[in-house]
Amino acid sequence: MSDTRHATRGASTDAPRGRGAPRRRPFWTLGRTDALTGYLFIAPQLLGVIVFVLFPVGLAIWYSLNEWNIFTGDMTFVGGANYEAALNDPQLPSVLGATAVFSGGVVVLNIALGLVLAVMLNRRFKGVTLFRTLFFSPVVVSVVAWTLVWGFLLQDNGGINGALAQIGVDGPNWLQSGPTAMIAVTFTQVVRSVGINMVLFLAALQGVPGELYEAARLDGASSRKVFTRITLPLISPTLMLTAVITIVGALQSFAQIAVLTEGGPGLSTTVLVFYVFQQAFSFNDIGYGSTLALMLLTFVMVLTILQWQLRRKWVFYED
Protein backbone atom coordinates (compact mmCIF):
# COMPACT_ATOMS: atom_id res chain seq x y z
CA MET A 1 0.00 0.00 0.00
CA SER A 2 1.29 3.38 -0.84
CA ASP A 3 1.03 5.87 1.90
CA THR A 4 0.20 9.12 0.28
CA ARG A 5 0.31 11.94 2.70
CA HIS A 6 -1.81 14.48 1.00
CA ALA A 7 -1.27 17.72 2.76
CA THR A 8 -4.26 18.09 4.96
CA ARG A 9 -4.88 21.52 6.28
CA GLY A 10 -4.77 20.45 9.86
CA ALA A 11 -1.10 19.74 10.03
CA SER A 12 0.06 23.08 8.73
CA THR A 13 -2.13 25.11 11.04
CA ASP A 14 -1.31 23.00 14.05
CA ALA A 15 -0.48 25.14 17.04
CA PRO A 16 3.13 25.22 18.09
CA ARG A 17 3.14 22.84 20.98
CA GLY A 18 4.95 22.96 24.30
CA ARG A 19 6.28 25.61 26.63
CA GLY A 20 6.71 28.46 24.26
CA ALA A 21 3.19 28.40 22.88
CA PRO A 22 1.40 31.71 23.12
CA ARG A 23 -1.14 31.61 25.90
CA ARG A 24 -4.00 33.00 23.91
CA ARG A 25 -4.17 30.03 21.56
CA PRO A 26 -7.30 28.01 22.22
CA PHE A 27 -6.80 24.33 22.94
CA TRP A 28 -9.07 23.23 20.11
CA THR A 29 -6.95 24.27 17.17
CA LEU A 30 -7.97 23.30 13.68
CA GLY A 31 -5.42 20.48 13.73
CA ARG A 32 -6.69 19.10 17.00
CA THR A 33 -10.34 19.16 16.07
CA ASP A 34 -9.41 17.54 12.80
CA ALA A 35 -7.50 14.79 14.57
CA LEU A 36 -10.43 14.25 16.91
CA THR A 37 -12.73 13.98 13.90
CA GLY A 38 -10.35 11.39 12.51
CA TYR A 39 -10.57 9.30 15.66
CA LEU A 40 -14.35 9.60 15.68
CA PHE A 41 -14.53 8.56 12.01
CA ILE A 42 -12.50 5.41 12.58
CA ALA A 43 -14.01 4.60 15.98
CA PRO A 44 -16.77 2.20 14.87
CA GLN A 45 -14.41 0.23 12.66
CA LEU A 46 -11.59 0.17 15.19
CA LEU A 47 -13.88 -0.86 18.04
CA GLY A 48 -15.44 -3.54 15.85
CA VAL A 49 -12.04 -5.05 15.14
CA ILE A 50 -10.96 -4.86 18.78
CA VAL A 51 -14.16 -6.37 20.19
CA PHE A 52 -14.92 -8.94 17.49
CA VAL A 53 -11.44 -9.92 16.30
CA LEU A 54 -8.54 -9.00 18.59
CA PHE A 55 -10.22 -9.72 21.91
CA PRO A 56 -11.54 -13.10 20.67
CA VAL A 57 -8.06 -14.02 19.44
CA GLY A 58 -6.76 -13.25 22.92
CA LEU A 59 -9.51 -15.41 24.40
CA ALA A 60 -8.66 -18.21 21.98
CA ILE A 61 -5.07 -18.14 23.22
CA TRP A 62 -6.34 -18.35 26.79
CA TYR A 63 -8.73 -21.21 25.92
CA SER A 64 -5.92 -23.11 24.24
CA LEU A 65 -4.08 -23.17 27.58
CA ASN A 66 -7.09 -24.63 29.35
CA GLU A 67 -9.15 -27.75 29.50
CA TRP A 68 -12.80 -26.86 29.41
CA ASN A 69 -15.43 -29.15 30.80
CA ILE A 70 -18.48 -28.10 28.86
CA PHE A 71 -20.95 -29.85 31.19
CA THR A 72 -19.79 -28.35 34.46
CA GLY A 73 -18.48 -25.17 32.85
CA ASP A 74 -15.15 -25.52 34.67
CA MET A 75 -11.93 -24.34 33.15
CA THR A 76 -8.71 -25.87 34.33
CA PHE A 77 -5.37 -24.42 33.36
CA VAL A 78 -3.35 -27.12 31.64
CA GLY A 79 -0.52 -25.12 30.12
CA GLY A 80 0.79 -26.64 26.92
CA ALA A 81 -1.23 -29.86 27.18
CA ASN A 82 -3.44 -29.00 24.20
CA TYR A 83 -0.39 -28.21 22.11
CA GLU A 84 1.14 -31.52 23.13
CA ALA A 85 -2.12 -33.20 22.18
CA ALA A 86 -1.86 -31.61 18.75
CA LEU A 87 1.62 -33.04 18.29
CA ASN A 88 0.33 -36.47 19.25
CA ASP A 89 -2.98 -36.27 17.39
CA PRO A 90 -2.88 -39.20 14.95
CA GLN A 91 -5.48 -37.48 12.75
CA LEU A 92 -3.74 -34.14 12.46
CA PRO A 93 -1.12 -35.09 9.83
CA SER A 94 -3.91 -36.29 7.56
CA VAL A 95 -5.90 -33.11 8.21
CA LEU A 96 -2.91 -30.90 7.44
CA GLY A 97 -2.20 -32.94 4.32
CA ALA A 98 -5.77 -32.51 3.11
CA THR A 99 -5.57 -28.78 3.91
CA ALA A 100 -2.38 -28.43 1.87
CA VAL A 101 -3.72 -30.40 -1.10
CA PHE A 102 -7.02 -28.56 -1.10
CA SER A 103 -5.64 -25.03 -0.62
CA GLY A 104 -2.72 -25.63 -2.96
CA GLY A 105 -5.00 -27.13 -5.60
CA VAL A 106 -7.49 -24.30 -5.31
CA VAL A 107 -4.83 -21.59 -5.59
CA VAL A 108 -2.97 -23.10 -8.53
CA LEU A 109 -6.12 -23.94 -10.49
CA ASN A 110 -7.83 -20.70 -9.61
CA ILE A 111 -4.93 -18.48 -10.68
CA ALA A 112 -4.16 -20.52 -13.80
CA LEU A 113 -7.77 -20.76 -14.94
CA GLY A 114 -8.45 -17.14 -14.03
CA LEU A 115 -5.49 -16.05 -16.12
CA VAL A 116 -6.44 -18.25 -19.08
CA LEU A 117 -10.00 -16.94 -19.03
CA ALA A 118 -8.85 -13.34 -18.70
CA VAL A 119 -6.47 -13.67 -21.65
CA MET A 120 -9.09 -15.43 -23.78
CA LEU A 121 -11.72 -12.82 -22.97
CA ASN A 122 -9.46 -9.79 -23.26
CA ARG A 123 -10.19 -9.25 -26.91
CA ARG A 124 -13.01 -8.11 -29.05
CA PHE A 125 -15.33 -10.68 -30.52
CA LYS A 126 -19.03 -11.25 -30.67
CA GLY A 127 -20.39 -12.53 -27.39
CA VAL A 128 -17.37 -11.69 -25.26
CA THR A 129 -19.52 -9.91 -22.68
CA LEU A 130 -21.85 -12.89 -22.52
CA PHE A 131 -18.95 -15.24 -21.82
CA ARG A 132 -17.57 -12.95 -19.14
CA THR A 133 -20.98 -12.92 -17.52
CA LEU A 134 -21.28 -16.71 -17.68
CA PHE A 135 -17.88 -17.33 -16.12
CA PHE A 136 -18.56 -14.78 -13.41
CA SER A 137 -22.09 -15.92 -12.59
CA PRO A 138 -21.26 -18.63 -9.98
CA VAL A 139 -19.74 -15.89 -7.80
CA VAL A 140 -23.22 -14.57 -7.09
CA VAL A 141 -24.72 -18.01 -6.53
CA SER A 142 -25.11 -18.84 -2.84
CA VAL A 143 -22.26 -21.11 -1.74
CA VAL A 144 -24.53 -23.63 -0.07
CA ALA A 145 -26.92 -23.79 -3.04
CA TRP A 146 -24.01 -24.19 -5.45
CA THR A 147 -22.49 -26.96 -3.36
CA LEU A 148 -25.82 -28.74 -2.88
CA VAL A 149 -26.41 -28.84 -6.61
CA TRP A 150 -22.94 -30.22 -7.26
CA GLY A 151 -23.66 -32.77 -4.56
CA PHE A 152 -26.62 -33.98 -6.63
CA LEU A 153 -24.64 -33.99 -9.86
CA LEU A 154 -21.74 -35.89 -8.31
CA GLN A 155 -23.80 -38.78 -6.91
CA ASP A 156 -23.05 -42.20 -8.34
CA ASN A 157 -26.33 -42.06 -10.27
CA GLY A 158 -26.14 -38.27 -10.71
CA GLY A 159 -25.95 -36.08 -13.76
CA ILE A 160 -22.20 -36.22 -14.29
CA ASN A 161 -21.95 -39.98 -14.39
CA GLY A 162 -25.16 -40.04 -16.40
CA ALA A 163 -23.58 -37.74 -18.97
CA LEU A 164 -20.37 -39.78 -18.94
CA ALA A 165 -22.38 -42.96 -19.50
CA GLN A 166 -23.80 -41.39 -22.66
CA ILE A 167 -20.31 -41.34 -24.13
CA GLY A 168 -19.50 -44.77 -22.80
CA VAL A 169 -17.44 -43.80 -19.77
CA ASP A 170 -18.15 -45.46 -16.45
CA GLY A 171 -17.66 -42.61 -13.96
CA PRO A 172 -16.46 -43.20 -10.41
CA ASN A 173 -18.60 -42.71 -7.33
CA TRP A 174 -17.07 -39.26 -6.89
CA LEU A 175 -17.85 -38.51 -3.28
CA GLN A 176 -17.22 -41.99 -1.92
CA SER A 177 -13.49 -42.30 -2.44
CA GLY A 178 -10.81 -40.01 -1.05
CA PRO A 179 -9.00 -38.82 -4.17
CA THR A 180 -12.13 -38.19 -6.25
CA ALA A 181 -13.85 -36.47 -3.31
CA MET A 182 -10.84 -34.16 -3.01
CA ILE A 183 -10.99 -33.46 -6.75
CA ALA A 184 -14.70 -32.72 -6.40
CA VAL A 185 -14.40 -30.20 -3.54
CA THR A 186 -11.42 -28.50 -5.20
CA PHE A 187 -13.08 -28.29 -8.59
CA THR A 188 -16.42 -26.97 -7.35
CA GLN A 189 -14.65 -24.38 -5.23
CA VAL A 190 -12.52 -23.19 -8.16
CA VAL A 191 -15.45 -22.96 -10.56
CA ARG A 192 -17.47 -21.00 -8.03
CA SER A 193 -14.86 -18.40 -7.29
CA VAL A 194 -12.57 -18.08 -10.32
CA GLY A 195 -14.79 -15.33 -11.76
CA ILE A 196 -13.47 -12.80 -9.25
CA ASN A 197 -9.87 -13.49 -10.23
CA MET A 198 -10.81 -13.40 -13.90
CA VAL A 199 -12.27 -9.92 -13.47
CA LEU A 200 -9.27 -8.66 -11.49
CA PHE A 201 -6.89 -10.09 -14.12
CA LEU A 202 -8.94 -8.55 -16.93
CA ALA A 203 -8.70 -5.17 -15.26
CA ALA A 204 -4.95 -5.65 -14.87
CA LEU A 205 -4.50 -6.75 -18.49
CA GLN A 206 -6.37 -3.71 -19.68
CA GLY A 207 -4.03 -1.56 -17.63
CA VAL A 208 -1.04 -2.71 -19.68
CA PRO A 209 -0.25 0.14 -22.08
CA GLY A 210 -0.94 -0.82 -25.70
CA GLU A 211 2.28 0.85 -26.88
CA LEU A 212 4.31 -1.82 -25.14
CA TYR A 213 2.70 -4.51 -27.26
CA GLU A 214 3.17 -2.39 -30.30
CA ALA A 215 6.86 -1.92 -29.60
CA ALA A 216 7.38 -5.59 -28.87
CA ARG A 217 5.71 -6.55 -32.11
CA LEU A 218 7.90 -4.13 -34.03
CA ASP A 219 10.87 -5.82 -32.43
CA GLY A 220 9.56 -9.11 -33.72
CA ALA A 221 8.75 -10.74 -30.38
CA SER A 222 6.63 -13.89 -30.50
CA SER A 223 3.27 -13.83 -28.72
CA ARG A 224 4.64 -16.20 -26.08
CA LYS A 225 7.54 -13.85 -25.42
CA VAL A 226 5.20 -10.90 -25.29
CA PHE A 227 3.14 -12.71 -22.68
CA THR A 228 6.01 -13.85 -20.45
CA ARG A 229 8.16 -10.73 -20.80
CA ILE A 230 5.58 -7.98 -20.88
CA THR A 231 2.16 -9.08 -19.76
CA LEU A 232 3.10 -11.29 -16.81
CA PRO A 233 5.59 -8.90 -15.20
CA LEU A 234 3.21 -5.99 -15.58
CA ILE A 235 0.32 -7.79 -13.95
CA SER A 236 2.47 -9.43 -11.27
CA PRO A 237 1.18 -7.19 -8.44
CA THR A 238 -2.34 -8.40 -9.20
CA LEU A 239 -1.14 -11.99 -9.40
CA MET A 240 0.46 -11.77 -5.98
CA LEU A 241 -2.51 -10.14 -4.34
CA THR A 242 -5.04 -12.54 -5.82
CA ALA A 243 -2.85 -15.49 -4.88
CA VAL A 244 -2.95 -14.42 -1.26
CA ILE A 245 -6.66 -13.60 -1.27
CA THR A 246 -7.35 -16.97 -2.90
CA ILE A 247 -5.25 -19.03 -0.52
CA VAL A 248 -6.60 -17.30 2.57
CA GLY A 249 -10.09 -17.88 1.18
CA ALA A 250 -9.33 -21.54 0.49
CA LEU A 251 -8.05 -22.03 4.04
CA GLN A 252 -11.45 -20.79 5.22
CA SER A 253 -13.69 -22.91 2.97
CA PHE A 254 -16.05 -24.35 5.52
CA ALA A 255 -19.46 -24.40 3.85
CA GLN A 256 -18.23 -26.21 0.73
CA ILE A 257 -16.72 -29.06 2.71
CA ALA A 258 -19.49 -29.24 5.28
CA VAL A 259 -22.19 -29.50 2.63
CA LEU A 260 -20.47 -31.62 -0.03
CA THR A 261 -18.48 -34.23 1.89
CA GLU A 262 -18.66 -33.47 5.62
CA GLY A 263 -14.93 -34.05 5.60
CA GLY A 264 -15.26 -37.57 4.27
CA PRO A 265 -14.97 -40.22 3.18
CA GLY A 266 -12.93 -40.92 6.28
CA LEU A 267 -10.74 -37.91 6.83
CA SER A 268 -9.90 -37.43 3.17
CA THR A 269 -11.48 -33.98 2.81
CA THR A 270 -11.31 -32.91 6.46
CA VAL A 271 -9.43 -29.65 6.11
CA LEU A 272 -8.29 -27.66 9.12
CA VAL A 273 -11.33 -25.34 9.34
CA PHE A 274 -13.69 -28.28 9.31
CA TYR A 275 -11.59 -30.09 11.92
CA VAL A 276 -11.63 -27.00 14.14
CA PHE A 277 -15.41 -26.87 13.87
CA GLN A 278 -15.74 -30.58 14.70
CA GLN A 279 -13.46 -30.39 17.73
CA ALA A 280 -15.03 -27.23 19.13
CA PHE A 281 -18.71 -27.70 18.34
CA SER A 282 -19.30 -31.40 17.66
CA PHE A 283 -16.97 -32.79 20.34
CA ASN A 284 -17.19 -29.67 22.53
CA ASP A 285 -13.43 -29.69 23.05
CA ILE A 286 -13.03 -25.94 23.25
CA GLY A 287 -9.42 -26.00 24.44
CA TYR A 288 -8.21 -28.24 21.66
CA GLY A 289 -10.41 -26.56 19.07
CA SER A 290 -8.86 -23.21 19.99
CA THR A 291 -5.38 -24.67 19.72
CA LEU A 292 -6.12 -25.86 16.19
CA ALA A 293 -7.75 -22.53 15.34
CA LEU A 294 -4.58 -20.72 16.37
CA MET A 295 -2.63 -23.08 14.13
CA LEU A 296 -4.87 -21.97 11.26
CA LEU A 297 -4.27 -18.34 12.17
CA THR A 298 -0.52 -18.94 12.17
CA PHE A 299 -0.69 -20.41 8.66
CA VAL A 300 -2.62 -17.41 7.38
CA MET A 301 -0.22 -14.96 9.02
CA VAL A 302 2.88 -16.74 7.72
CA LEU A 303 1.48 -16.86 4.19
CA THR A 304 0.61 -13.18 4.29
CA ILE A 305 4.03 -12.17 5.55
CA LEU A 306 5.67 -14.44 2.99
CA GLN A 307 3.64 -12.81 0.26
CA TRP A 308 4.73 -9.42 1.48
CA GLN A 309 8.39 -10.42 1.33
CA LEU A 310 8.13 -12.16 -2.05
CA ARG A 311 6.31 -9.19 -3.41
CA ARG A 312 9.28 -6.97 -2.66
CA LYS A 313 11.62 -9.36 -4.35
CA TRP A 314 9.68 -10.52 -7.37
CA VAL A 315 7.11 -8.02 -8.28
CA PHE A 316 8.20 -6.05 -11.27
CA TYR A 317 6.91 -2.67 -10.24
CA GLU A 318 5.09 -1.11 -7.37
CA ASP A 319 3.00 2.00 -7.58
Next chain:
Amino acid sequence: MRTDQPAAPSKAGPVLRRIALYVALIVMALPFVVPTLWMITSSFKPLNEIFASPPSFFSDAPTAAAYAEAFDFQPFARQYFNSVYIALLVTATTMVVSALAGYAFARIRFPGRNLLFIVVLIGLLVPSEVTIVPLFQMFKQAGLVNTHWPLILVTALAAPCVLATFIMRQFFIALPVELEEAARLDGLGRFGIWWRICVPLAKPALSAVAILTFLASWNLYLEPTVYLTSPELFTLPQALTRFTDAYGGEMWNTQLAAATMTVVPVLVVFLIAQRQFVESLAHSGLKG
Protein backbone atom coordinates in the same frame (compact mmCIF):
# COMPACT_ATOMS: atom_id res chain seq x y z
CA MET B 1 -15.91 -4.06 -18.74
CA ARG B 2 -14.59 -2.34 -21.82
CA THR B 3 -12.79 -3.92 -24.70
CA ASP B 4 -11.87 -0.82 -26.58
CA GLN B 5 -8.23 -1.54 -26.73
CA PRO B 6 -6.20 -3.70 -29.00
CA ALA B 7 -5.01 -5.66 -26.00
CA ALA B 8 -4.55 -9.16 -27.37
CA PRO B 9 -1.46 -9.41 -29.49
CA SER B 10 -3.04 -11.87 -31.92
CA LYS B 11 -4.92 -10.35 -34.81
CA ALA B 12 -8.39 -11.46 -35.79
CA GLY B 13 -7.13 -14.64 -37.37
CA PRO B 14 -8.69 -17.01 -39.82
CA VAL B 15 -12.24 -18.17 -39.32
CA LEU B 16 -11.04 -21.54 -38.10
CA ARG B 17 -9.25 -19.99 -35.16
CA ARG B 18 -12.32 -18.04 -34.27
CA ILE B 19 -14.44 -21.17 -34.29
CA ALA B 20 -11.88 -22.96 -32.11
CA LEU B 21 -12.08 -20.10 -29.62
CA TYR B 22 -15.86 -20.34 -29.42
CA VAL B 23 -15.81 -24.13 -29.02
CA ALA B 24 -13.19 -23.88 -26.26
CA LEU B 25 -15.17 -21.19 -24.44
CA ILE B 26 -18.44 -23.08 -24.69
CA VAL B 27 -16.89 -26.28 -23.35
CA MET B 28 -15.18 -24.39 -20.53
CA ALA B 29 -18.43 -22.61 -19.67
CA LEU B 30 -20.34 -25.85 -19.09
CA PRO B 31 -19.39 -26.39 -15.41
CA PHE B 32 -20.13 -22.72 -14.76
CA VAL B 33 -23.58 -22.71 -16.26
CA VAL B 34 -24.99 -26.23 -16.22
CA PRO B 35 -25.34 -26.62 -12.42
CA THR B 36 -27.45 -23.48 -12.10
CA LEU B 37 -29.60 -24.37 -15.10
CA TRP B 38 -30.03 -27.93 -13.91
CA MET B 39 -31.01 -26.67 -10.46
CA ILE B 40 -33.72 -24.44 -11.90
CA THR B 41 -35.20 -27.00 -14.31
CA SER B 42 -34.95 -29.89 -11.84
CA SER B 43 -36.86 -27.96 -9.21
CA PHE B 44 -39.90 -28.51 -11.44
CA LYS B 45 -39.41 -32.28 -11.60
CA PRO B 46 -41.25 -34.85 -9.54
CA LEU B 47 -39.00 -36.45 -6.94
CA ASN B 48 -38.38 -39.69 -8.84
CA GLU B 49 -37.03 -37.86 -11.88
CA ILE B 50 -34.15 -36.10 -10.14
CA PHE B 51 -31.85 -39.07 -10.56
CA ALA B 52 -33.41 -40.36 -13.77
CA SER B 53 -31.11 -42.05 -16.24
CA PRO B 54 -30.19 -40.79 -18.75
CA PRO B 55 -30.05 -37.36 -17.08
CA SER B 56 -32.27 -34.68 -18.51
CA PHE B 57 -32.91 -31.02 -18.01
CA PHE B 58 -36.63 -30.97 -18.54
CA SER B 59 -39.32 -33.07 -16.96
CA ASP B 60 -42.06 -34.81 -18.89
CA ALA B 61 -44.47 -33.91 -16.15
CA PRO B 62 -43.32 -30.54 -14.78
CA THR B 63 -44.80 -29.57 -11.44
CA ALA B 64 -44.40 -26.70 -9.03
CA ALA B 65 -45.36 -28.85 -6.07
CA ALA B 66 -41.86 -28.70 -4.64
CA TYR B 67 -42.17 -24.94 -4.28
CA ALA B 68 -45.27 -25.23 -2.15
CA GLU B 69 -43.64 -27.98 -0.13
CA ALA B 70 -40.65 -25.79 0.66
CA PHE B 71 -42.95 -23.38 2.47
CA ASP B 72 -44.89 -26.16 4.20
CA PHE B 73 -41.90 -28.03 5.51
CA GLN B 74 -40.02 -25.10 7.04
CA PRO B 75 -40.92 -21.49 7.87
CA PHE B 76 -39.21 -20.74 4.58
CA ALA B 77 -40.78 -17.32 4.02
CA ARG B 78 -39.62 -16.28 7.46
CA GLN B 79 -36.13 -17.66 6.77
CA TYR B 80 -36.05 -15.80 3.50
CA PHE B 81 -37.00 -12.59 5.25
CA ASN B 82 -34.27 -13.20 7.86
CA SER B 83 -31.57 -13.51 5.21
CA VAL B 84 -32.78 -10.45 3.32
CA TYR B 85 -33.13 -8.12 6.31
CA ILE B 86 -29.82 -9.23 7.84
CA ALA B 87 -27.98 -8.76 4.55
CA LEU B 88 -29.52 -5.31 3.98
CA LEU B 89 -28.84 -4.14 7.53
CA VAL B 90 -25.27 -5.41 7.42
CA THR B 91 -24.66 -3.83 4.02
CA ALA B 92 -26.02 -0.44 5.07
CA THR B 93 -24.03 -0.44 8.31
CA THR B 94 -20.84 -1.49 6.58
CA MET B 95 -21.22 1.21 3.93
CA VAL B 96 -21.42 3.93 6.59
CA VAL B 97 -18.71 2.51 8.84
CA SER B 98 -16.27 1.83 6.01
CA ALA B 99 -16.87 5.14 4.25
CA LEU B 100 -16.12 6.97 7.51
CA ALA B 101 -13.06 4.93 8.41
CA GLY B 102 -11.74 4.71 4.85
CA TYR B 103 -12.00 8.48 4.50
CA ALA B 104 -10.25 9.15 7.79
CA PHE B 105 -7.43 6.73 7.03
CA ALA B 106 -6.95 8.29 3.61
CA ARG B 107 -7.41 11.98 4.34
CA ILE B 108 -7.33 13.04 7.95
CA ARG B 109 -4.05 13.36 9.79
CA PHE B 110 -4.04 12.15 13.35
CA PRO B 111 -1.34 10.64 15.54
CA GLY B 112 -1.11 6.87 15.19
CA ARG B 113 -2.99 6.75 11.94
CA ASN B 114 -0.76 4.20 10.21
CA LEU B 115 -0.48 2.01 13.26
CA LEU B 116 -4.24 1.99 13.75
CA PHE B 117 -4.73 1.17 10.09
CA ILE B 118 -2.53 -1.89 10.49
CA VAL B 119 -4.47 -2.89 13.60
CA VAL B 120 -7.68 -2.69 11.57
CA LEU B 121 -6.17 -4.66 8.68
CA ILE B 122 -5.41 -7.53 11.04
CA GLY B 123 -9.19 -7.95 11.15
CA LEU B 124 -9.01 -9.04 7.54
CA LEU B 125 -6.44 -11.74 8.17
CA VAL B 126 -8.04 -13.56 11.06
CA PRO B 127 -10.27 -16.33 9.73
CA SER B 128 -13.74 -16.34 11.24
CA GLU B 129 -13.17 -19.97 12.24
CA VAL B 130 -10.49 -18.76 14.65
CA THR B 131 -12.74 -16.30 16.45
CA ILE B 132 -15.96 -18.25 16.36
CA VAL B 133 -15.30 -20.27 19.51
CA PRO B 134 -14.54 -17.28 21.76
CA LEU B 135 -17.23 -15.19 20.05
CA PHE B 136 -19.76 -17.90 20.79
CA GLN B 137 -18.80 -17.77 24.48
CA MET B 138 -18.97 -13.96 24.46
CA PHE B 139 -22.41 -13.90 22.88
CA LYS B 140 -23.54 -16.64 25.25
CA GLN B 141 -22.49 -14.48 28.21
CA ALA B 142 -24.40 -11.59 26.68
CA GLY B 143 -27.48 -13.78 26.20
CA LEU B 144 -27.42 -13.24 22.45
CA VAL B 145 -27.07 -16.83 21.29
CA ASN B 146 -29.99 -17.88 19.12
CA THR B 147 -30.60 -14.30 18.04
CA HIS B 148 -29.53 -12.52 14.87
CA TRP B 149 -27.24 -10.11 16.72
CA PRO B 150 -24.03 -12.11 16.30
CA LEU B 151 -24.60 -12.41 12.54
CA ILE B 152 -25.29 -8.70 12.21
CA LEU B 153 -22.64 -7.26 14.52
CA VAL B 154 -19.71 -9.46 13.53
CA THR B 155 -20.35 -9.25 9.79
CA ALA B 156 -21.05 -5.52 9.82
CA LEU B 157 -17.97 -4.59 11.87
CA ALA B 158 -15.35 -7.34 11.49
CA ALA B 159 -13.79 -9.01 8.43
CA PRO B 160 -16.11 -8.01 5.53
CA CYS B 161 -16.21 -4.47 6.88
CA VAL B 162 -12.42 -4.27 7.06
CA LEU B 163 -12.23 -5.23 3.40
CA ALA B 164 -14.73 -2.46 2.73
CA THR B 165 -12.67 0.04 4.72
CA PHE B 166 -9.62 -0.96 2.71
CA ILE B 167 -11.49 -0.45 -0.58
CA MET B 168 -12.82 2.94 0.56
CA ARG B 169 -9.38 4.08 1.70
CA GLN B 170 -7.87 3.15 -1.67
CA PHE B 171 -10.59 5.13 -3.37
CA PHE B 172 -10.32 8.26 -1.23
CA ILE B 173 -6.52 8.30 -1.55
CA ALA B 174 -6.90 8.60 -5.31
CA LEU B 175 -9.51 11.36 -5.10
CA PRO B 176 -8.08 14.81 -5.97
CA VAL B 177 -7.60 16.80 -2.78
CA GLU B 178 -8.47 20.12 -4.50
CA LEU B 179 -12.15 19.29 -4.35
CA GLU B 180 -12.02 19.23 -0.60
CA GLU B 181 -9.95 22.38 -0.38
CA ALA B 182 -12.55 24.30 -2.34
CA ALA B 183 -15.28 22.97 -0.07
CA ARG B 184 -13.30 23.93 2.99
CA LEU B 185 -12.90 27.48 1.73
CA ASP B 186 -16.65 27.52 1.35
CA GLY B 187 -16.85 26.87 5.05
CA LEU B 188 -17.70 23.17 5.17
CA GLY B 189 -16.39 21.19 8.13
CA ARG B 190 -14.88 17.71 7.91
CA PHE B 191 -18.20 15.98 8.25
CA GLY B 192 -19.76 18.22 5.66
CA ILE B 193 -16.91 17.61 3.26
CA TRP B 194 -17.20 13.89 3.78
CA TRP B 195 -20.94 13.74 3.40
CA ARG B 196 -21.55 16.39 0.72
CA ILE B 197 -18.43 16.06 -1.42
CA CYS B 198 -16.65 12.76 -0.91
CA VAL B 199 -19.44 10.24 -0.37
CA PRO B 200 -21.34 11.24 -3.51
CA LEU B 201 -18.12 10.92 -5.51
CA ALA B 202 -17.43 7.50 -4.02
CA LYS B 203 -20.36 5.75 -5.68
CA PRO B 204 -18.23 3.23 -7.64
CA ALA B 205 -16.31 2.20 -4.54
CA LEU B 206 -19.46 2.14 -2.44
CA SER B 207 -21.21 -0.12 -4.93
CA ALA B 208 -18.27 -2.55 -4.84
CA VAL B 209 -18.51 -2.48 -1.06
CA ALA B 210 -22.26 -3.03 -1.17
CA ILE B 211 -21.95 -6.01 -3.52
CA LEU B 212 -19.17 -7.71 -1.59
CA THR B 213 -20.80 -7.15 1.78
CA PHE B 214 -24.23 -8.27 0.65
CA LEU B 215 -22.80 -11.49 -0.79
CA ALA B 216 -20.70 -12.10 2.32
CA SER B 217 -23.73 -11.80 4.56
CA TRP B 218 -26.01 -13.71 2.19
CA ASN B 219 -23.52 -16.61 2.09
CA LEU B 220 -22.82 -16.89 5.82
CA TYR B 221 -23.03 -20.52 6.81
CA LEU B 222 -20.68 -21.25 9.71
CA GLU B 223 -22.07 -18.47 11.91
CA PRO B 224 -25.79 -19.29 11.61
CA THR B 225 -24.96 -22.98 12.08
CA VAL B 226 -23.17 -22.15 15.32
CA TYR B 227 -25.46 -19.47 16.75
CA LEU B 228 -28.97 -20.38 15.68
CA THR B 229 -31.07 -23.32 16.82
CA SER B 230 -34.67 -22.26 16.14
CA PRO B 231 -35.85 -22.91 12.57
CA GLU B 232 -37.77 -19.63 12.43
CA LEU B 233 -34.50 -17.78 13.03
CA PHE B 234 -32.52 -19.68 10.38
CA THR B 235 -31.04 -17.96 7.37
CA LEU B 236 -31.31 -19.35 3.86
CA PRO B 237 -27.99 -21.23 3.51
CA GLN B 238 -28.68 -22.98 6.77
CA ALA B 239 -32.30 -23.70 5.87
CA LEU B 240 -31.28 -25.22 2.54
CA THR B 241 -29.41 -28.02 4.28
CA ARG B 242 -32.38 -28.92 6.47
CA PHE B 243 -34.72 -30.28 3.83
CA THR B 244 -34.70 -33.86 5.03
CA ASP B 245 -37.87 -35.34 6.39
CA ALA B 246 -38.15 -36.83 9.84
CA TYR B 247 -37.51 -40.35 8.63
CA GLY B 248 -34.31 -39.29 6.91
CA GLY B 249 -35.98 -39.48 3.52
CA GLU B 250 -34.70 -37.10 0.89
CA MET B 251 -36.66 -34.14 -0.35
CA TRP B 252 -34.45 -33.48 -3.32
CA ASN B 253 -36.88 -31.52 -5.44
CA THR B 254 -37.96 -29.43 -2.46
CA GLN B 255 -34.34 -28.68 -1.69
CA LEU B 256 -33.74 -27.69 -5.31
CA ALA B 257 -36.83 -25.48 -5.31
CA ALA B 258 -35.63 -23.73 -2.16
CA ALA B 259 -32.13 -23.38 -3.65
CA THR B 260 -33.61 -21.92 -6.82
CA MET B 261 -35.57 -19.36 -4.82
CA THR B 262 -32.36 -18.45 -3.01
CA VAL B 263 -30.24 -18.13 -6.12
CA VAL B 264 -32.46 -16.69 -8.83
CA PRO B 265 -33.26 -13.23 -7.40
CA VAL B 266 -29.57 -12.48 -6.79
CA LEU B 267 -28.70 -13.85 -10.21
CA VAL B 268 -31.33 -11.66 -11.87
CA VAL B 269 -30.05 -8.54 -10.11
CA PHE B 270 -26.57 -9.47 -11.25
CA LEU B 271 -27.62 -10.00 -14.86
CA ILE B 272 -29.42 -6.66 -14.96
CA ALA B 273 -26.55 -4.74 -13.40
CA GLN B 274 -23.68 -6.97 -14.47
CA ARG B 275 -21.75 -4.22 -16.19
CA GLN B 276 -21.62 -1.97 -13.14
CA PHE B 277 -21.16 -5.03 -11.00
CA VAL B 278 -18.07 -6.32 -12.74
CA GLU B 279 -16.65 -2.88 -13.37
CA SER B 280 -16.94 -1.78 -9.77
CA LEU B 281 -15.18 -4.93 -8.60
CA ALA B 282 -12.48 -4.55 -11.22
CA HIS B 283 -11.73 -1.04 -10.08
CA SER B 284 -12.20 -1.59 -6.40
CA GLY B 285 -8.55 -1.05 -5.62
CA LEU B 286 -8.08 -4.78 -5.12
CA LYS B 287 -5.82 -4.81 -8.11
CA GLY B 288 -2.77 -4.74 -5.92
